[in-house]
Amino acid sequence: MRTNKFALGLLLAGLMFPATVRSETSVIAGWGNQLYPSYLFATATISRDDFEEENVLGDPLGLIGVEIEAQEDEQSVTVKVECDEFLEPTEFTCELAEEGEVYEIRPTIRYRYARLSDCHQATPATLSIRVQVGDEAPEVHQRVVLFRSINDCPFVYVDGEDEIDTSxxxxxxxxxxxxxxxxxxxxxxxxxxxxxxxxxxxxxxxxxxxxxxxxxxxxxxxxxxxxxxxxxxxxxxxxxxxxxxxxxxxxxxxxxxxxxxxxxxxxxxxxxxxxxxxxxxxxxxxxxxxxxxxxxxxxxxxxxxxxxxxxxxxxxxxxxxxxxxxxxxxxxxxxxxxxxxxxxxxxxxxxxxxxxxxxxxxxxxxxxxxxxxxxxxxxxxxxxEEFVGFxxxxxxxxxxxxxxxxxxxxxxxxxxxxxxxxxxxxxxxxxxxxxxxxxxxx
Incomplete structure (x- = not known):
């Protein structure tokens, strides 16, 4: 029986040098793919100290980002978020400390607040989220989100089995x-x-x-x-x-x-x-x-x-x-x-x-x-508008x-x-x- 020496060589190379497993990412895009300008204004300058969590990197109150599992210790990740209509391009680099842990990366978004305050009707927009893990080729995720009217005030949202008060x-x-x-x-x-x-x-x-x-x-x-x-x-x-x-x-x-x-x-x-x-x-x-x-x-x-x-x-x-x-x-x-x-x-x-x-x-x-x-x-x-006097x-x-x-x-x-x-x-x-x-x- 003839042996394909070239194929055997590839197999042996694969055993000696295992292929790198790509890190799987999932997109975080607001609450149910909706963002509320009123909430973004309300929380823009509050202290984040009371909201910090161990496996949340960046802005603990951020509503845009990715969830990713670390494939090795101290793994470098860069996330770039773009949406020309409502935010400035935002880039954030961090390290995932421990292999096997799942992290949420939420960059501090540079919102166009003047545009948000003029949003008087729910408006769809496309988020582009670029994720680069170490030396891997970057992945680009796109998600259509709805920016709600400035008049819509969120007072509660459901997170799994929990109701989170945002009144x-x-x-x-x-x-x-x-x-x-x-x-x-x-x-x-x-x-x-x-x-x-x-x-x-x-x-x-x-x-x-x-x-x-x-x-x-x-x-x-x-x-x-x-x-x-x-x-x-x-x-x-x-x-x-x-x-x-x-x-x-x-x-x-x-x-x-x-x-x-x-x-x-x-x-x-x-x-x-x-x-x-x-x-x-x-x-x-x-x-x-x-x-x-x-x-x-x-x-x-x-x-x-x-x-x-x-x-x-x-x-x-x-x-x-x-x-x-x-x-x-x-x-x-x-x-x-x-x-x-x-x-x-x-x-x-x-x-x-x-x-x-x-x-x-x-x-x-x-x-x-x-x-x-x-x-x-x-x-x-x-x-x-001009003030209408009495x-x-x-x-x-x-x-x-x-x-x-x-x-x-x-x-x-x-x-x-x-x-x-x-x-x-x-x-x-x-x-x-x-x-x-x-x-x-x-």
């Missing part, structure tokens, strides 16, 4: 430095409920509450109405997200869902130095703010009540009654302001009681101030049409509030609790 992204929509906020504050001063915004320098809860009411009255005067627009043209099976208008859209269009109005109000309150944040409950959002130190000075504000026609309640928080002079309690804004504070504050205090009784906390608090200290950024204003000229016919429709006998503001029957530190009497709940059931 801190809501803080990115609060923008104390938005140029429209300064203009709104100027309009509120022109109305005259307050002569200046001083935050806590007035040294009384009443002073703070009066400033909050001044901003509320401005929003009502501007005709800001509740509008439940949350539907988007895209869906994700692993990410829960909420559509949120940017401040310029809420102001100029006079429409706000629960989050839109809350984001705008918190932005204004923080601008004047009042501690405020967002409160999330399943499928809803409202505002919290503080009139001073201590839990008793934490109040809620239900922004969906803006412009809502209600009767002034039988019982009013003392701080409200003492803060607002009667001549400044405008029919269009005062009753729904009292309603907004009462209903939201009740939710906060009931939730606090449940937590103290180990019954669980159904509310999620977004402490915007704390998130700012930790480096969470606001989405910067890049609008080209028309202070009131048409008398329109004013008559806008009057509330109830009998004078039903307006039971302060007369039904008997300070003499209560202790100094009580906000209202326990005897009236049942009546109050009925009056405030919208």
């Amino acid at each position: 801190y992204t809501y803080a990115a929509y609060v923008n104390e430095d938005h140029p429209f906020v300064d203009k709104l504050l100027r309009e509120a001063l022109d109305i005259g409920i307050v002569n200046e915004f001083m935050g806590y320098q007035g040294e009384s809860p009443e002073s703070v509450m009066r400033q909050v009411y001044a901003l509320w009255d401005l929003m009502v005067s501007r005709g800001v109405k509740y509008s439940d627009i949350t539907t988007t043209s895209t869906r994700s099976g692993i990410v829960g997200s909420q559509h949120i208008r940017l401040i310029e859209d809420t102001v100029n269009n006079s429409q706000a869902n629960c989050v839109d109005g809350s984001v705008l109000f918190v932005s204004m309150l923080r601008k004047i130095g009042i501690n405020a944040g967002l409160v999330l409950e399943p499928e809803h959002c409202f505002v919290y703010f503080t009139t001073g130190d201590g839990a008793e000075n934490i109040y809620g504000l239900e922004t969906t009540a803006m412009g809502y026609q209600v009767k002034t309640p039988k019982r009013v928080f003392k701080v409200l009654k003492n803060a607002i002079d009667e001549e400044d309690r405008y029919d269009e804004s005062w009753p729904n302001f009292v309603y907004a504070v009462t209903v939201a504050t009740k939710k906060l205090r009931e939730a606090d009681e449940r937590e103290e009784n180990d019954e669980g906390m159904e509310l999620t608090i977004i402490n915007v101030g704390a998130h700012r200290e930790n480096g969470f950024l606001a989405i910067p204003c890049r609008t080209h 028309n202070f000229v009131v048409n008398e016919d329109d004013e008559e049409d806008g009057e509330e429709d109830w009998d004078e006998d039903d307006e039971q503001e302060e007369d039904e509030w008997d300070d003499e029957d209560e202790e100094e530190d009580e906000e209202w009497s326990d005897d009236d609790e049942e009546d109050e709940e009925e009056d405030w059931d919208a």
Whole structure:
């Protein structure tokens, strides 16, 4: 039998010099191939120290990269990511320390943030990820991803069997430095409920509450109405997200869902130095703010009540009654302001009681101030829209049409509030609790 000496030689060479096994890589491309500009803005400058993991190389919060198994100790890998529309070319080189270990390589991506802030509609783009392991020939992976609208706020995503909370992204929509906020504050001063915004320098809860009411009255005067627009043209099976208008859209269009109005109000309150944040409950959002130190000075504000026609309640928080002079309690804004504070504050205090009784906390608090200290950024204003100012000229016919429709006998503001029957530190009497709940059931 004739022997193929050449083939035998190749076989022996293969035994003496085994072929190099190529490292298999899998692409990491956002959450379910979707990227959220709002999340990228929110987390752009926060410290990564608390998120570091042993087998994650590069940016522990990065959403683009590769997963790869090391074929030898101290194996060199270079990853280059390109996507001309949304990011600058980004290259990252690292070493895989231990053979057989699986590593995630997530470069710190050089995003084009100006382009991300202009992304008002979900836009597909192609990622090109080039991976070179040692002296091997480079592999190029391409993946089409969807860059979501800047208005889409991811608050949770599913990672295997775990749900990861990303509700801190809501803080990115609060923008104390938005140029429209300064203009709104100027309009509120022109109305005259307050002569200046001083935050806590007035040294009384009443002073703070009066400033909050001044901003509320401005929003009502501007005709800001509740509008439940949350539907988007895209869906994700692993990410829960909420559509949120940017401040310029809420102001100029006079429409706000629960989050839109809350984001705008918190932005204004923080601008004047009042501690405020967002409160999330399943499928809803409202505002919290503080009139001073201590839990008793934490109040809620239900922004969906803006412009809502209600009767002034039988019982009013003392701080409200003492803060607002009667001549400044405008029919269009005062009753729904009292309603907004009462209903939201009740939710906060009931939730606090449940937590103290180990019954669980159904509310999620977004402490915007704390998130700012930790480096969470606001989405910067890049609008080209002009600020639509408030028309202070009131048409008398329109004013008559806008009057509330109830009998004078039903307006039971302060007369039904008997300070003499209560202790100094009580906000209202326990005897009236049942009546109050009925009056405030919208």
